[in-house]
Amino acid sequence: MIADREESILDRQYSNSERNLAAALREFRLRAGLTQEELADLSGLSVRTIGNLERARSARPHRQSVDVLARALGLSGPEHETLRRAARSRTVPPAPPGETAAPYRSVIQLPFETVDLVGRDDTIARVIREADERRKASPTHATITAFTGMAGVGKTALAVHLGHQLNGQYPEGQIFLSLTARGQRELTPAEGLRRLLRALDVAPEDIPETLQERETLFRDRVSRRRIVIILDGAASEAQVTSLLPGACPCHVLITSRTRLAGLSKALHIELKELDMRSSLELLERTAGAARVLEEPQAALDLAALCHGLPLALRIVGARIAARPQRRLTDLVRRMSREGCLLDELEYRDMSVRAALLPSYARLDFAARDLLHQLSLRDLPASSLSQVASMSGRPLWQAEKAVEQLIDLRLLEEVRTGDGRQRYRLHGLVRAYAREQAGRVGLLDLSIPGALPGSAPCVDRR
Ligand SMILES: Nc1ncnc2c1ncn2[C@@H]1O[C@H](COP(=O)(O)OP(=O)(O)OP(=O)(O)O)[C@@H](O)[C@H]1O
Ligand SMILES: [Mg+2]
Incomplete structure (x- = not known):
């Protein structure tokens, strides 16, 4: 699967519309726990079509096909619209001549944002402002921002959002590297460097054996490139130090549950839970505003039961959207039963319990x-x-x-x-x-x- 992904990333340069739909479809499919074959069975489309869409190898699909896929994936109203939007989104113009380092193609690897971010405007403004100041003070050095916070608080979501938003200032691309390999094991620095080098167009046979040689090649490859690199889910400083470019006009965004105090030059941002207002906004966006407005007290109770944790709010929102006939008060009752809260905070592959376990x-x-x-x-x-x-x-x-x-x-x-x-x-x-x-x-x-x-x-x- 990783090989698949690498191929799709490196093979060719996507248009944004192809990329958005590919990433969104894949993300929704994995979340639903479906293989491409299972999705093909459920939707009536061929495995080949789904594969091509996920590899961004198809022309823009008909709206009807998008709707069929959304139904097969069990997408709620707002999520269904997200998939439609991804299919409709327009191609961005290429960066002006001279803006890109000529020998390289731009890399585009960011996951699709399935929900608009809420409650983080101040943090986003702060990161952009401080990163700007740092870049001006030291234009040839990498700007590093590290987000920490508890499981499910929204570190990855924020880093990905910023990655998209910083696109204009870092026109040569965005690299997303998960350091936990889908939550199974921590990626070693050597493997992390291998993936970064692949993302930077280095052929497998040209990747050196030793860690030190990989570091040198990586630093050389990024030395003049204005890119955003997201290192997601760092377990420790030791895991990321080899992956930091040093002299490079790029921006590295790191997410971690632990504070990486050893990264003394980084801007450290601690993410907190959402306040009640943002919690309700997130519920509205995921469950649909009409349901929240219909039962305002129950919506408040649900938001309180989620304790401001975006992951919990997204789960609740998705559960509400998946059951259009069910009342919000019913979910409040179920979540309030002694010992049942975490049982209710699970939906498809999202689970608060699983997030806290590591x-x-x-x-x-x-x-x-x-x-x-x-x-x-x-x-x-x-x-x-x-x-x-x-x-x-x-x-x-x-x-x-x-x-x-x-x-x-x-x-x-x-x-x-x-x-x-x-x-x-x-x-x-x-x-x-x-x-x-x-x-x-x-x-x-x-x-x-x-x-x-x-x-x-x-x-x-
Ligand atoms: N501010 C936000 N607005 C809307 N949705 C959010 C926000 N923050 C997080 N989410 C959503 O909540 C869920 C959990 O967020 P995310 O995966 O970013 O958490 P995390 O802090 O990276 O967790 P972990 O430590 O487990 O990696 C995701 O589905 C994400 O899209
Ligand atoms: Mg994360």
């Missing part, structure tokens, strides 16, 4: 235990001494566990109005940690001030 899996025993303990108490925020007493460990040990939880974005450090430091659990992290605590039998313990024990969600109708 961070949780990286915790050592003490940090995991502390997270369980914190999740069982209904405290808005705790001081370090409270945290230490919950953990039953000396302060220094509790502090170490707290650091790990903060690094993995499972605990948030906040300052109170009078400047004191407190620690806060995100509502969905709390729900997840309580489930895990239940698994290790902690919910049976009698903890002063503990939340009532939560039985697993059984009623899944």
